[in-house]
Amino acid sequence: MNLQKGLYRKRQIAFGGLFKQIKKELELDDIENGDLINLGDEDSPISDGEVISVLWNHERQNYYVR
Template sequence: MRATEVTINNKDNSYNQHMHVLVCVEPTYFKNTENYVNQKQWIQFWKKAMKLDYDPNVKVQMIRPKNKYKSDIQSAIDETAKYPVKDTDFMTDDEEKNLKRLSDLEEGLHRKRLISYGGLLKEIHKKINLDDTEEGDLIHTDDDEKADEDGFSIIAMWNWERKNYFIKE
Protein backbone atom coordinates (compact mmCIF):
# COMPACT_ATOMS: atom_id res chain seq x y z
CA MET A 1 0.00 0.00 0.00
CA ARG A 2 1.28 3.42 -0.88
CA ALA A 3 -0.06 6.71 0.46
CA THR A 4 1.29 9.95 -0.93
CA GLU A 5 1.46 12.79 1.60
CA VAL A 6 1.92 16.47 0.83
CA THR A 7 3.17 18.82 3.52
CA ILE A 8 4.06 22.50 3.35
CA ASN A 9 7.04 24.41 4.67
CA ASN A 10 5.48 27.55 6.15
CA LYS A 11 8.80 29.42 6.09
CA ASP A 12 9.27 29.35 2.31
CA ASN A 13 5.83 28.04 1.20
CA SER A 14 7.41 25.07 -0.56
CA TYR A 15 5.63 21.73 -0.85
CA ASN A 16 7.06 18.35 0.08
CA GLN A 17 5.46 15.36 -1.60
CA HIS A 18 6.54 12.06 -0.11
CA MET A 19 5.31 8.51 0.28
CA HIS A 20 4.35 6.26 3.13
CA VAL A 21 4.61 2.66 1.99
CA LEU A 22 3.30 -0.41 3.75
CA VAL A 23 5.11 -3.56 2.70
CA CYS A 24 3.86 -6.92 3.95
CA VAL A 25 6.73 -9.21 4.88
CA GLU A 26 7.11 -12.53 6.65
CA PRO A 27 7.24 -12.22 10.46
CA THR A 28 10.89 -13.31 10.37
CA TYR A 29 11.93 -10.56 7.89
CA PHE A 30 13.46 -8.25 10.51
CA LYS A 31 15.44 -11.15 12.03
CA ASN A 32 16.62 -12.72 8.76
CA THR A 33 19.90 -11.04 7.81
CA GLU A 34 20.02 -12.84 4.45
CA ASN A 35 16.99 -11.01 2.99
CA TYR A 36 16.83 -7.95 5.22
CA VAL A 37 17.33 -4.59 3.47
CA ASN A 38 18.92 -2.10 5.85
CA GLN A 39 18.49 1.68 6.00
CA LYS A 40 21.58 2.46 3.87
CA GLN A 41 20.45 0.02 1.16
CA TRP A 42 16.94 1.55 1.06
CA ILE A 43 18.48 5.01 0.63
CA GLN A 44 20.63 3.80 -2.26
CA PHE A 45 17.67 2.00 -3.90
CA TRP A 46 15.51 5.16 -3.75
CA LYS A 47 18.37 7.38 -4.88
CA LYS A 48 18.92 5.20 -7.94
CA ALA A 49 15.20 4.74 -8.71
CA MET A 50 14.50 8.48 -8.49
CA LYS A 51 17.77 9.43 -10.24
CA LEU A 52 18.69 11.80 -7.42
CA ASP A 53 22.04 13.48 -6.81
CA TYR A 54 21.50 13.41 -3.04
CA ASP A 55 20.61 10.81 -0.43
CA PRO A 56 16.84 10.91 0.15
CA ASN A 57 15.27 10.55 3.59
CA VAL A 58 14.11 6.98 4.06
CA LYS A 59 12.72 5.61 7.30
CA VAL A 60 11.91 1.92 7.60
CA GLN A 61 10.18 0.58 10.67
CA MET A 62 7.99 -2.25 11.83
CA ILE A 63 4.42 -1.13 12.52
CA ARG A 64 2.74 -2.52 15.59
CA PRO A 65 -0.93 -2.09 16.52
CA LYS A 66 -1.64 0.82 18.86
CA ASN A 67 -5.04 -0.61 19.74
CA LYS A 68 -5.00 -4.10 21.25
CA TYR A 69 -8.43 -4.84 19.72
CA LYS A 70 -7.33 -4.28 16.12
CA SER A 71 -5.45 -6.74 14.00
CA ASP A 72 -1.84 -5.95 13.11
CA ILE A 73 -2.72 -5.52 9.43
CA GLN A 74 -5.68 -3.20 10.15
CA SER A 75 -3.53 -1.01 12.39
CA ALA A 76 -0.83 -0.82 9.73
CA ILE A 77 -3.34 0.10 7.02
CA ASP A 78 -4.94 2.75 9.24
CA GLU A 79 -1.53 4.23 10.03
CA THR A 80 -0.49 4.41 6.36
CA ALA A 81 -3.83 5.63 4.99
CA LYS A 82 -4.12 8.62 7.33
CA TYR A 83 -1.44 10.62 5.56
CA PRO A 84 -2.41 12.11 2.15
CA VAL A 85 -3.42 15.71 2.92
CA LYS A 86 -4.47 17.17 6.25
CA ASP A 87 -6.31 20.49 6.02
CA THR A 88 -4.86 21.60 9.35
CA ASP A 89 -1.40 21.54 7.73
CA PHE A 90 -2.48 23.96 4.99
CA MET A 91 -5.13 26.29 6.32
CA THR A 92 -4.12 29.61 7.87
CA ASP A 93 -5.90 32.81 8.89
CA ASP A 94 -4.95 34.31 5.51
CA GLU A 95 -7.74 33.57 3.01
CA GLU A 96 -5.62 34.59 0.00
CA LYS A 97 -2.82 32.24 1.07
CA ASN A 98 -5.37 29.44 1.63
CA LEU A 99 -6.83 29.89 -1.86
CA LYS A 100 -3.34 29.84 -3.41
CA ARG A 101 -2.44 26.66 -1.51
CA LEU A 102 -5.69 24.94 -2.47
CA SER A 103 -5.16 25.95 -6.09
CA ASP A 104 -1.61 24.58 -5.98
CA LEU A 105 -2.85 21.32 -4.46
CA GLU A 106 -5.64 20.99 -7.01
CA GLU A 107 -3.22 21.53 -9.88
CA GLY A 108 -0.43 19.38 -8.44
CA LEU A 109 -2.62 16.46 -7.40
CA HIS A 110 -5.01 16.47 -10.36
CA ARG A 111 -5.53 12.89 -11.56
CA LYS A 112 -3.03 11.55 -9.02
CA ARG A 113 -3.82 8.42 -7.04
CA LEU A 114 -2.93 9.30 -3.45
CA ILE A 115 -3.59 5.82 -2.09
CA SER A 116 -2.94 2.61 -3.99
CA TYR A 117 -2.89 -1.05 -3.11
CA GLY A 118 -0.73 -3.87 -4.39
CA GLY A 119 -0.03 -7.52 -3.65
CA LEU A 120 -1.69 -8.93 -0.54
CA LEU A 121 -3.44 -5.66 0.33
CA LYS A 122 -4.96 -5.46 -3.15
CA GLU A 123 -6.38 -8.96 -2.67
CA ILE A 124 -7.77 -8.04 0.76
CA HIS A 125 -9.23 -4.83 -0.69
CA LYS A 126 -11.11 -6.88 -3.31
CA LYS A 127 -12.25 -9.55 -0.84
CA ILE A 128 -13.90 -7.09 1.50
CA ASN A 129 -15.45 -5.21 -1.43
CA LEU A 130 -14.15 -1.76 -0.58
CA ASP A 131 -15.21 0.99 -2.96
CA ASP A 132 -12.67 1.92 -5.57
CA THR A 133 -10.61 4.84 -4.26
CA GLU A 134 -11.13 6.79 -7.50
CA GLU A 135 -14.69 5.88 -8.50
CA GLY A 136 -16.20 4.83 -5.15
CA ASP A 137 -19.12 6.53 -3.42
CA LEU A 138 -17.58 8.96 -0.95
CA ILE A 139 -20.95 10.42 0.07
CA HIS A 140 -22.94 7.37 1.19
CA THR A 141 -20.35 5.68 3.37
CA ASP A 142 -22.76 3.89 5.69
CA ASP A 143 -26.14 2.17 5.50
CA ASP A 144 -27.98 5.08 7.12
CA GLU A 145 -30.16 6.58 4.38
CA LYS A 146 -31.76 9.23 6.62
CA ALA A 147 -31.39 12.77 5.36
CA ASP A 148 -31.39 15.86 7.50
CA GLU A 149 -34.91 17.25 7.04
CA ASP A 150 -33.77 20.80 7.79
CA GLY A 151 -30.91 20.65 5.30
CA PHE A 152 -30.71 21.81 1.71
CA SER A 153 -28.58 21.00 -1.31
CA ILE A 154 -26.17 23.23 -3.16
CA ILE A 155 -24.84 21.91 -6.44
CA ALA A 156 -21.63 23.39 -7.81
CA MET A 157 -20.59 22.68 -11.39
CA TRP A 158 -17.10 23.09 -12.83
CA ASN A 159 -16.79 25.71 -15.59
CA TRP A 160 -13.86 24.67 -17.79
CA GLU A 161 -13.59 28.06 -19.52
CA ARG A 162 -13.43 30.03 -16.26
CA LYS A 163 -11.55 27.24 -14.47
CA ASN A 164 -13.78 27.65 -11.46
CA TYR A 165 -16.97 26.31 -9.89
CA PHE A 166 -20.36 27.98 -10.22
CA ILE A 167 -23.49 27.36 -8.17
CA LYS A 168 -26.24 25.62 -10.12
CA GLU A 169 -29.63 27.21 -9.41
Protein backbone atom coordinates (compact mmCIF):
# COMPACT_ATOMS: atom_id res chain seq x y z
CA MET A 1 0.00 0.00 0.00
CA ASN A 2 2.86 2.43 0.78
CA LEU A 3 4.48 1.70 -2.59
CA GLN A 4 1.19 2.43 -4.33
CA LYS A 5 0.85 5.76 -2.49
CA GLY A 6 4.47 6.65 -3.20
CA LEU A 7 4.11 6.03 -6.93
CA TYR A 8 0.70 7.71 -7.24
CA ARG A 9 0.74 10.39 -10.00
CA LYS A 10 4.45 9.90 -10.69
CA ARG A 11 5.85 9.32 -14.15
CA GLN A 12 8.22 6.38 -14.20
CA ILE A 13 10.70 6.44 -17.07
CA ALA A 14 13.08 3.61 -17.92
CA PHE A 15 15.84 3.93 -20.49
CA GLY A 16 16.05 0.39 -21.75
CA GLY A 17 14.62 -1.77 -24.47
CA LEU A 18 13.56 0.54 -27.28
CA PHE A 19 15.97 3.32 -26.25
CA LYS A 20 18.93 0.91 -26.34
CA GLN A 21 17.87 -0.29 -29.79
CA ILE A 22 17.60 3.28 -31.12
CA LYS A 23 21.01 4.16 -29.65
CA LYS A 24 22.57 1.21 -31.48
CA GLU A 25 20.90 2.21 -34.76
CA LEU A 26 22.09 5.81 -34.45
CA GLU A 27 25.57 4.71 -33.29
CA LEU A 28 25.67 7.42 -30.63
CA ASP A 29 28.68 7.97 -28.37
CA ASP A 30 28.54 7.32 -24.67
CA ILE A 31 27.48 10.39 -22.68
CA GLU A 32 30.29 10.06 -20.13
CA ASN A 33 33.19 9.12 -22.43
CA GLY A 34 32.06 10.06 -25.95
CA ASP A 35 32.91 13.09 -28.08
CA LEU A 36 29.62 15.00 -28.14
CA ILE A 37 30.97 18.03 -30.05
CA ASN A 38 32.75 16.56 -33.08
CA LEU A 39 30.35 14.12 -34.67
CA GLY A 40 32.44 13.42 -37.77
CA ASP A 41 30.20 15.33 -40.21
CA GLU A 42 32.67 18.15 -40.90
CA ASP A 43 32.46 17.56 -44.67
CA SER A 44 28.80 18.55 -44.87
CA PRO A 45 28.13 22.31 -45.29
CA ILE A 46 26.43 24.21 -42.49
CA SER A 47 22.85 25.17 -43.26
CA ASP A 48 21.93 28.86 -43.14
CA GLY A 49 18.56 27.93 -41.72
CA GLU A 50 15.43 30.04 -41.92
CA VAL A 51 14.25 32.94 -39.78
CA ILE A 52 10.54 33.20 -39.00
CA SER A 53 9.11 36.21 -37.14
CA VAL A 54 6.08 35.44 -35.01
CA LEU A 55 4.21 38.14 -33.10
CA TRP A 56 1.52 37.96 -30.43
CA ASN A 57 -1.84 39.53 -31.33
CA HIS A 58 -3.39 40.67 -28.05
CA GLU A 59 -6.87 41.21 -29.51
CA ARG A 60 -7.07 37.71 -31.01
CA GLN A 61 -5.09 36.12 -28.16
CA ASN A 62 -3.00 34.21 -30.66
CA TYR A 63 0.31 34.32 -32.53
CA TYR A 64 0.64 35.28 -36.18
CA VAL A 65 3.50 34.97 -38.63
CA ARG A 66 4.78 38.24 -39.99
